[in-house]
Amino acid sequence: MGSKERLIEATSELLWERGYAATSPHDIMALAGVGQGSMYHHFSGKHDLAVQALRLSIERAMDANGLLDSAAQPLERLRANLFLPRPGVKGCRVGRMTQDPDVLADPELLGLVAEAFEQMHRKWAETIREAIDAGQLPGNVDPDDLASAFQAVIQGGYVLAKASGDQAPMDAAMRGAAALLDVAATSAASQQPAITAESSLDQILRHGVDGGEDMAATPANRSGGNRLGAH
Known part of the structure; x- marks a missing residue:
């Protein structure tokens, strides 16, 4: 070097x-x-x-925070990122700068800090949006609001850990955030319609194997023929 x-x-x-x-x-x-x-x-x-x-x-x-960009399922990435090692007592490398009056008075340094938080916010929000689209989080969750909440919990965990001189408050904050995420995921799972063999067969009979033909309306079906068994 x-x-x-x-x-x-x-x-x-x-x-x-x-x-x-x-x-x-x-x-x-x-x-x-x-x-x-x-x-x-x-x-x-x-x-x-x-x-x-x-x-x-x-x-x-x-x-x-690269786990948010991994190939894992979005909900897994969110949980894994919450449990990344974070030296609570030492503080956040970037968040530390917001406590410095000289940085707050310097447009260039403050601009770098603000952009870093915005970049991290985008990563959280994009992953949350993926989890919603995948049905892993409820559709009424606002990705930007939840991303801000996660960032606030993380930064707050650093503050509490530094104030107490103990890593425990940071770890507790992360467990709490993960627990809330799990509650939301459970809620999303409960909203998913149950898929049974009967409902799947009914869908095939109604829309055809390829989704293009209404089999219930075919001559074979009206006459009692079984198109599924014809092949």
Whole structure:
């Protein structure tokens, strides 16, 4: 890893640990093990470096939520994502930035944070919509509302864990969110019409094997013939 990459890596870790305001160029150089000349050769200053580091943090946060993009069933992906390892006491790499007044006052840094949350929201909402289309969640669920709820629970879990200095509140928040998801899934399952051999046969007789002909109206059917047995 070259000096530029070490500087970005060090800044990313310090932003996560301390925030932007409390991270100094001296801290960054010390952690990266590079001198001032190297730092200012690659970056114009702390802000420029912080932008690159925050982009790295966002990329890692998106990668960590990659289960939402897997090939599994949408409901499975939602549950699996809720139970991803999350270091509650350390906090969210991206959410941590919203607690920093210097970030809130910086349009570029704040814009990166806002876009990261929006990107994550889209991933949640798209997966929820897939689950609804698959009949795994009730049709009256609003994907955007539920996506916002999941994001709020996750960020709230980080806050509670940091406040108590304990991972337990984060884990409890995730179990609670998963339990609510399971309740919704059970509700959706109960709304699905029961499929029996009798109802399937009735559908075939009414619409034909390929769905194109009403067999009940065919001459063979009217005369008592059994078209299904004719083949």
